[in-house]
Amino acid sequence: MSRQPGRRTLQDLASAAGLSLAATSYALRGLRGSPATIQRVRELADELGYTVDPIARALASGRTGWVGVSGSLRDLWQQDFSVLLTRALRREGRFATIADADADPELERRIVEQFAAQRVDGALVSPVDPTASYWQLLGDEVTVVSIGDALTARAGSGSVLFDNEFGVRAALAHLADLGHQRVGLLAPALPSTPGRPAQLLAPTIAGTLGIELVAISAPAATADAIDVVSSLLAARDRPTGVFCLSDSLAFAVYRAARDAGLRIPEDLSVIGYDDHQLAVLVEPGLTTMAWDEDAIVAAAVEQLESPGGAPLFRPELVVRGSTGVPHQSY
Known part of the structure; x- marks a missing residue:
């Protein structure tokens, strides 16, 4: 199949695949369909020269598909946790834009402003300052889920809390x-x-x-x-x-x-x-x-779709060799 002149549409791709528009869209994003169907649709998209127009999709759906992820990434656990969040979002057909707040409230404020300018659909944040008023810069249309500490100055935000x-x-x-x-x-x-x-x-x-x-x-x-x-x-x-x-x-x-x-x-x-x-x-x-990182990630991503509640996660003490009876007193 040779590429045709002009921009190809999702309907062109669906007609070539012999599928409905919805089935084609899901297969293209790898969300539904057999592995063979997903591969066939993606190969047809390449042959047709079909590419998704993110601006048109955002205008049509009112959603960009992007979710802001913010934390202090010099902390090793925060680095790994951000990766887990991006993978979970990708499985849902969403994309993450990651920002490093670097334990700096002023930098975090600028990140919030940038998320607002990018018109992200939602934000998953491990806040530097959970009481800051700048979280209100993200409008009510943006679902914000705070991980670890509740955003006390932004009513309606989701929370996944740590005990x-x-x-x-x-x-x-x-x-x-x-x-x-x-x-x-x-x-x-x-x-x-x-x-x-x-x-x-x-x-x-x-x-x-x-x-x-x-x-x-x-x-x-x-x-x-x-x-x-x-x-x-x-x-x-x-x-x-x-x-x-x-x-x-x-x-x-x-x-x-x-x-x-x-x-x-x-x-x-x-x-x-x-x-x-x-x-x-x-x-x-x-x-x-x-x-329980997997459960925390699942709860945070779920709240992007269904905000409400504040699940509380309790840690478990794991004893290894770095603690023992003190041998000296001062």
Whole structure:
């Protein structure tokens, strides 16, 4: 079959395939139909020179097919999670435009403005500042789903929430049960807002467990956090354990401990908060809190179509070799 002059339409493709318009559209996007039908329709599209006009499709349907995905991508878990979101969207016939907020509220504001300008159909966001008013820049026609923390300033937004109180308590209780009385809390350097509960809940929970908590903030990226952790470990009254609110920060503790000549867990226990895929590759394996990522992704994508509710996900403590009984007291 040779290409014909002029722009080919979906009807041209459907006629050539002997299918309805709907069946042709689904097959072209790989959403429905047998593998043989999908392959045949795509081959016919190439032969005809048929290409989708995204502007025409958006005007006809009122939808662009694009979904904004935003998070702080220097965090290793956020990187992997963004990939999972884009794959889930692709299975639904949607496309992701990914933006890195880099733990910066001002940059996040500009990303929100860009999403609005691009007229995305929806947004899946792991917010830097969940209380910021700039989330209102995305109009009511845009379905916004916040992952981890609720957007308190944008009514009607979907939410997939994390049971941070359970996670923080489980992690600190594990250290307390091992005999740790002075523990460092390493948190990403993000805005302290009412929507950021893990960091705010930790001191109260530590007090109920008889733990003296030394809270410090560090850059979200592993390499940038090493100097901050090194200062904590160089103190004469350094903690015997460190609880990190991301695995990226926990990996920084590994490096800083090695540079200081400290052994994990003999001299320093370390616990993370993500169960990133590298947690089983470091030596010793990282004790951390694991989230059901597949279920979280499914819940977030589902809310793009059916907003409502705020499913709460509870992490599981995964004990590996990075935590143990403290051998020294200060």
